[in-house]
Each structure stands twice: as structure tokens, then as C-alpha cells.
Amino acid sequence: MLITLNKITKTYQVGEIEIPALRGVSLSIDRGEFVAIMGASGSGKTTLMNIIGVLDQPTAGQYLLEDKEITGLSRNALAQIRNKKIGFVFQSFNLLPRTSALENVELPLFYNSGINGDSLSGRQKKQKALEMLKRLGLSDRAYHHPSQLSGGQQQRVAIARALINQPPIILADEPTGNLDTKSSQEIMAVFDQFNKEGITIILITHESDIAKYARRLIHIRDGQLL
Amino acid sequence: MxxxxxxxxxxxxxxxxxxxxxxxxxxxxxxxxxxxxxxxxxxxxxxxxxxxISSMGDNILMIFPGSASSGGLHFGAGTRSTLTPQDAEAIMNECLYVKAVSPMVRAGGQVIYQDKNWSTSVNGVSPSYLEVRNWELKEGAFFTDSEVKAASKVCVIGATVAKELFDTESPVEKTIRIRNMPFKIIGVLVKKGSAAFGQDQDDTIIAPWSSVSRFLQRGSFNSVNQLLVSATSIKTIELAKTDITSILRQRHKLSEGTDDDFSIIDTAEITxxxxxxxxxxxxxxxxxxxxxxxxxxxxxxxxxxxxxxxxxxxxxxxxxxxxxxxxxxxxxxxxxxxxxxxxxxxxxxxxxxxxxxxxxxxxxxxxxxxxxxxxxxxxxxxxxxxxxxxxxxxxxxxxxxxxxxxx
Structure with missing residues (x-):
């Protein structure tokens, strides 16, 4: 199993009050799946994504990523897991402003040098980023800043960034939320393409049009899977 | 990263x-x-x-006579005449760490040459003065031991005096009058510039101490205002000081327990x-x-x-x-x-x-x-x-x- 969640609970403490966001979620996702997690706002789907993306730690329960225990690891170890195993795609793109598409795509490469001895030279990094942009049809946009790109193009840059370290998992949080229908379809086609190449895609959305691209649907409500 | x-x-x-x-x-x-x-x-x-300060000379020790006291009342340093030219010779001969010694007799007064006059200081010294002060002559010659012995009326003048009295003319072989005493100029010193505290070191006349003592000062012939000693190096200043103290105490027949009748100041201390x-x-x-x-x-x-x-x-x-x-x-x-x-x-x-x-x-x-x-x-x-x-x-x-x- 790629991802195994076992009775994951997440409770937020706001002053004296405890707010449960996730209440015993158990879930397994296999390599190569295309999963959509659906739910209304406040259902806990963002919390679930944060936990799967190891941006957040569960209050209780067990999380195995590639059969290895994740819970209880240090901040630094989690940062390395995010770098190597997970590519994030956000609703608001989150590209660095006034920075070229190329450099945005290169960014994750800067944070994985020297760990497995696979550090690349500056030139190799640039080459790799250019290839990734080419695969997403953005060769002619490599030196454009995000403000000079359309929404769809910006999201494709973000996908290139997510894929640059060849992670097994892409985690996309409402990736089409800020895009028009045409761009949305393009982006979903890109995900579909990469899924066919073996990358596991976990999509978080509340739109059923988008969710239908996935081959497995998971519904969440009030912190529990349905 | x-x-x-x-x-x-x-x-x-x-x-x-x-x-x-x-x-x-x-x-x-x-x-x-x-x-x-x-x-x-x-x-x-x-x-x-x-x-x-170092332009005053290298590793210089200045020895001043002690203060006089009368009925419990102490006068300032130099009020007693305890230092003699023989003390200078003794220090030169007996102390290993001394390079050169010169006694010094100070006087001052109006100096006249033809229609020009200038007020300056006159220092009576021995021929080793140039070595002590690390000073050189621009022209002419310095006086010798025999001229000191004879108390000849010869002198060497500083650059400032030369300029004031002679301007561009060569002063050598000219005769000036110091306090109405005729002195023949035999040499001119090179310019040394101002010392610490700003006094002009070139505004001076140097003559044999015996002549200054006899003709320009009313003091006794056998006492000097100051001894200038140059130590062999900066490291030997302290050793020289100790040696000189014991030599002078012995010569002045000071018994154990009495104060020194002289004081020693070195330029390193001032610096x-x-x-x-x-x-x-x-x-x-x-x-x-x-x-x-x-x-x-x-x-x-x-x-x-x-x-x-x-x-x-x-x-x-x-x-x-x-x-x-x-x-x-x-x-x-x-x-x-x-x-x-x-x-x-x-x-x-x-x-x-x-x-x-x-x-x-x-x-x-x-x-x-x-x-x-x-x-x-x-x-x-x-x-x-x-x-x-x-x-x-x-x-x-x-x-x-x-x-x-x-x-």
C-alpha cells in the first residue's frame, strides 16, 4: 500500500473548546490510483489533505506512507518527505511572484540536494526544469513571470513544480477552483495523463464535474468517511 | 539549499x-x-x-637634579644642583646599557646678528649630544671635546634660528652675539620639526656646556641642569635606569634609606x-x-x-x-x-x-x-x-x- 491511514483523529483546540476535524478516518490508497476526496466546506477534507501531505500531524491514529510510520517524525524529516514523496498543487497556484516559471519549477530541487547524494549541478537542475515545462507545453513561457501567464498556464507551472522531484503522489487541493471550464478541462487532462504514467493522484474537490475524472471517489462529511 | x-x-x-x-x-x-x-x-x-616624542631622540632618559629642601620646605625639581659633568662621564663609562650621554646647561636670551635679533633658548651640551638626540648637521661641524674643555665661544644653530637671523645666507663662520657675548657659528642643524606639546625643536642654539655655564649662566661652573642619556635599545631602558640610579647614589654618597637627590624620566614613560x-x-x-x-x-x-x-x-x-x-x-x-x-x-x-x-x-x-x-x-x-x-x-x-x- 502507498498510503494507509488507520483511525486518524484530528482535534483543534480553540481556547477551551475542542473542535474535532477528523473522527477516526481509515483509508488505503494504492500506487497508481486516481482518487477524488469530496466533501462540503467544513467536512474535514482540507484537514485530511494536510495530514496526507504531512503538512499536519494527526492527534491520534496511524499513518503509513510506503509502509513506513510517519507520525511522530521531526519537522525536518517531514520536510524531506514532502520534498521527495509529495507534489502539491494548490487552488491559488502559490507561485513565487516576480520569479520566472523556470525558477518556480526548480524550487523543490534546491531543497533536496545532498540527502541521497543525488544533488544536481545548477545546470542539470535548469535542464530538468526545462524538460518538465516542455512536457506541460510551456517551453516558450519558461522565462515569464506568473503575472504574465494565464490561470491555466500558472497552474501548469505549479504542476511542473509538483512533479520535478518525481514524487509518487500528487496532492491537488481544488486545482481548478480558480480556473474557467476550458482551463479546468486542460488541467484535468494533464492529471489524467500523469496518472496513466503511474503517478498516484489525490484530488480534493467539491465539484462533481471534476471528481468524475477520478477512478475512485471518497466522500467525507463531518470528519468521517461515508 | x-x-x-x-x-x-x-x-x-x-x-x-x-x-x-x-x-x-x-x-x-x-x-x-x-x-x-x-x-x-x-x-x-x-x-x-x-x-x-620619539623625535626627541631614541630611548632617551632625562636625569634632573633633586629638589632642594630647607627647614622642611621642599622646592621643585631641579632646584638643587646635584648633577655634575663628571656624573655624565661616570655614567658613560660604567653603565653597559648606555649609548651616549650629554650634560645639559640651559640658558636663554636675545640673539643678535647685524640688524636682526631673535629670542631663543641656548643649550650647553657635550659633543655626544647629536648622538643622544639622534640629530644631524646640515652644514658645518659640531664642536669637539677640546672646545668644551677650553670653553670656546662657538655654537651650532637650529633651522628656525638660521632662518630668522640669516634667511637664505649661510650662517657658518658668522659671529652672532648671545646676551652680548660673541659666539662663532660653526654648524647648522637639520630641521627636526615640532616635538610633542608643539614646541619648535629647531628654535635653539647649541653650544659647549662649559661656555654656556661660564658666559651665559650665573650658576656654579661644575653643575648642570640636566643629563641626557640614550639607552642602547628600548629594552635596556629599565636596566639602564637601575644602573644609573646606583652609580649616581654611589657618586653622591647617599647612604641607604635616604632619598635620591635626582630623578630619572624616560620618554617611553611619557609616550x-x-x-x-x-x-x-x-x-x-x-x-x-x-x-x-x-x-x-x-x-x-x-x-x-x-x-x-x-x-x-x-x-x-x-x-x-x-x-x-x-x-x-x-x-x-x-x-x-x-x-x-x-x-x-x-x-x-x-x-x-x-x-x-x-x-x-x-x-x-x-x-x-x-x-x-x-x-x-x-x-x-x-x-x-x-x-x-x-x-x-x-x-x-x-x-x-x-x-x-x-x-
Whole structure:
């Protein structure tokens, strides 16, 4: 199993009050799946994504990523897991402003040098980023800043960034939320393409049009899977 | 992330906010420039004082007669005539650490040559005086031991006296009248410049001590105002001092327990005292200047806090793609250090040139030493680290989820 969640609970403490966001979620996702997690706002789907993306730690329960225990690891170890195993795609793109598409795509490469001895030279990094942009049809946009790109193009840059370290998992949080229908379809086609190449895609959305691209649907409500 | 890349990212972030970065740097520039200028000017002044003191002669010991006392009332130093020219000879012969000795008899008065006159000091010395004072003749010759023995009325004049009385004419072989006594000029000294405290060393006439004593001073023939001793090196000054003390005590037949009837002062002591004063002043001014550096540092901290807040989303994103706390900390720390470092470089340039201008204007040696430059630069980098650490640490502790959602 790629991802195994076992009775994951997440409770937020706001002053004296405890707010449960996730209440015993158990879930397994296999390599190569295309999963959509659906739910209304406040259902806990963002919390679930944060936990799967190891941006957040569960209050209780067990999380195995590639059969290895994740819970209880240090901040630094989690940062390395995010770098190597997970590519994030956000609703608001989150590209660095006034920075070229190329450099945005290169960014994750800067944070994985020297760990497995696979550090690349500056030139190799640039080459790799250019290839990734080419695969997403953005060769002619490599030196454009995000403000000079359309929404769809910006999201494709973000996908290139997510894929640059060849992670097994892409985690996309409402990736089409800020895009028009045409761009949305393009982006979903890109995900579909990469899924066919073996990358596991976990999509978080509340739109059923988008969710239908996935081959497995998971519904969440009030912190529990349905 | 490699250090080189971190540096590149930091530079780019600073260039993105040019005006803000320059204004922040200005605080450091002013602080470092003030410190550099104050220290350089202070050190330059100290060296100048030291040079002036050493222009009096190398490793000089000055021996003065003791104070006279009458019925419990002590008079000032030099009021008794306990030193003799024979003391000078004894010191020269008996003390190993002495290079040269000259007795000194002081007088002063009006000097006349034809229609010109000038008031100056007259020092009666022995032929070894030139060696003691490390002085040379520009023209003519110095008097010899036989001229001292004969109390000949010959003299050697300083550059200032030569200029006042003879202007461009050669003074050698001319006869001047000192207090109406005719003295023949046999030589002219080279210009030595002003000593510490500003007196003109060239405004003087040098004559055999015996002649000065006999013709220009009413004192007894066999006493002198002062002995000038030159030690063999700076290291032997203390040894020479001890030896001279025991030689003079023996010659003056002072029994154990009585005070010395003379006192010994060395130029090293004077130099030390003046240098200490100048150093204290420099330190004090440098501390005041450092306060502006401190204010500059606070400016850096302020702007870094603003920068961290502005770039919260960027920090969140970097964390999401794998930046460790250390990477974020380093990124902002390097940014603060670059600010402070560039400020430091400009501060050094501005402070150094200010010191140079001040030094040139005052005819001081310029002393922007490599050492003080390196220290100033390291200090500005340290200011960057110190004041940049807190904002950088705050950035590194951000929660990536909250940072990503920050509006």
C-alpha cells in the first residue's frame, strides 16, 4: 500500500473548546490510483489533505506512507518527505511572484540536494526544469513571470513544480477552483495523463464535474468517511 | 539549499525592495563609518604624538637634579644642583646599557646678528649630544671635546634660528652675539620639526656646556641642569635606569634609606602616558559611534520582521516543497547579513575616506589599518546576525498550513 491511514483523529483546540476535524478516518490508497476526496466546506477534507501531505500531524491514529510510520517524525524529516514523496498543487497556484516559471519549477530541487547524494549541478537542475515545462507545453513561457501567464498556464507551472522531484503522489487541493471550464478541462487532462504514467493522484474537490475524472471517489462529511 | 543559492535568493529579495534596502543599509553605513573614522583618526593622532616624542631622540632618559629642601620646605625639581659633568662621564663609562650621554646647561636670551635679533633658548651640551638626540648637521661641524674643555665661544644653530637671523645666507663662520657675548657659528642643524606639546625643536642654539655655564649662566661652573642619556635599545631602558640610579647614589654618597637627590624620566614613560590618554579618548568616541551602529541594527531587525510578514505565503510554500526550518532560518539570516555586510563595506569606504581627509588636513599619518577594517566588517556582519536572527527564527517556526493560507 502507498498510503494507509488507520483511525486518524484530528482535534483543534480553540481556547477551551475542542473542535474535532477528523473522527477516526481509515483509508488505503494504492500506487497508481486516481482518487477524488469530496466533501462540503467544513467536512474535514482540507484537514485530511494536510495530514496526507504531512503538512499536519494527526492527534491520534496511524499513518503509513510506503509502509513506513510517519507520525511522530521531526519537522525536518517531514520536510524531506514532502520534498521527495509529495507534489502539491494548490487552488491559488502559490507561485513565487516576480520569479520566472523556470525558477518556480526548480524550487523543490534546491531543497533536496545532498540527502541521497543525488544533488544536481545548477545546470542539470535548469535542464530538468526545462524538460518538465516542455512536457506541460510551456517551453516558450519558461522565462515569464506568473503575472504574465494565464490561470491555466500558472497552474501548469505549479504542476511542473509538483512533479520535478518525481514524487509518487500528487496532492491537488481544488486545482481548478480558480480556473474557467476550458482551463479546468486542460488541467484535468494533464492529471489524467500523469496518472496513466503511474503517478498516484489525490484530488480534493467539491465539484462533481471534476471528481468524475477520478477512478475512485471518497466522500467525507463531518470528519468521517461515508 | 546551498549557501551560494541562498545568497542569490537573498540578493534578489533585497533588490526587489531597492529603496527599503538602501535606507536600511544607511543605518549600518553611518554606524560603521562613524566607528571607522573615529578609530582611524584616534590612532593616527596617537601615532603622531608617538612620532613627535620619539623625535626627541631614541630611548632617551632625562636625569634632573633633586629638589632642594630647607627647614622642611621642599622646592621643585631641579632646584638643587646635584648633577655634575663628571656624573655624565661616570655614567658613560660604567653603565653597559648606555649609548651616549650629554650634560645639559640651559640658558636663554636675545640673539643678535647685524640688524636682526631673535629670542631663543641656548643649550650647553657635550659633543655626544647629536648622538643622544639622534640629530644631524646640515652644514658645518659640531664642536669637539677640546672646545668644551677650553670653553670656546662657538655654537651650532637650529633651522628656525638660521632662518630668522640669516634667511637664505649661510650662517657658518658668522659671529652672532648671545646676551652680548660673541659666539662663532660653526654648524647648522637639520630641521627636526615640532616635538610633542608643539614646541619648535629647531628654535635653539647649541653650544659647549662649559661656555654656556661660564658666559651665559650665573650658576656654579661644575653643575648642570640636566643629563641626557640614550639607552642602547628600548629594552635596556629599565636596566639602564637601575644602573644609573646606583652609580649616581654611589657618586653622591647617599647612604641607604635616604632619598635620591635626582630623578630619572624616560620618554617611553611619557609616550605611554600620552598614548593611554589618547586610547581612552578614542575608545570613548568609538563607543558613542557604536550606538549609531546599534540603531542601524534595530533598523535591520525591523525591516526583516516586515519582510517575513510580507512573505509568509512564500515561506509556507517553501516549507510545503521541502524547505526545512534550517533552510528558512538561513535564508532570512543571510538576507540580514547581506544588508549589514553591504552596509559595512560602504561604511568602511566612507569612514576610511573621512579619516583620510581629516588626517591630510591635520598632517597626521593616515591609519585606516587592515585590522580595523576587517574588525569593522566582521562587526557589521555580526550586527546582521544578531538583529537578523529573531525575524529569521520567527520565519522558520511558522506553521506551513497557516503560512500557505496567509492573506
Amino acid at each position: 546551498s549557501l551560494f543559492l541562498t545568497l542569490k535568493v537573498a540578493l534578489r529579495a533585497l533588490i526587489r525592495n531597492k529603496v527599503r534596502s538602501i535606507l536600511t543599509m544607511l543605518g549600518i553605513i553611518i554606524g560603521i563609518a562613524a566607528v571607522i573614522a573615529v578609530v582611524a583618526v584616534g590612532q593616527g593622532a596617537t601615532v603622531m604624538i608617538q612620532e613627535q 605611554k602616558a600620552i598614548t593611554a590618554t589618547a586610547t581612552t579618548m578614542t575608545m570613548l568616541l568609538a563607543i558613542i559611534a557604536s550606538i549609531s551602529l546599534l540603531v542601524g541594527g534595530i533598523g535591520i531587525m525591523n525591516i526583516m520582521l516586515v519582510s517575513v510578514t510580507e512573505r509568509t505565503r512564500e515561506i509556507g510554500l517553501r516549507m510545503a516543497v521541502g524547505a526545512r526550518s534550517k533552510d528558512i532560518l538561513l535564508q532570512f539570516l543571510v538576507e540580514a547579513m547581506v544588508l549589514a555586510g553591504i552596509g559595512g563595506v560602504f561604511g568602511i569606504i566612507i569612514g576610511g575616506s573621512t579619516a583620510e581627509i581629516v588626517a591630510r588636513y591635520n598632517d597626521w599619518p593616515v591609519l585606516v589599518s587592515a585590522q580595523s577594517t576587517v574588525i569593522a566588517f566582521l562587526f557589521s556582519a555580526a550586527v546582521g546576525i544578531f538583529f537578523g536572527f529573531f525575524p529569521a527564527w520567527r520565519a522558520s517556526r511558522l506553521n506551513p498550513i497557516e503560512a500557505l493560507r496567509y492573506e
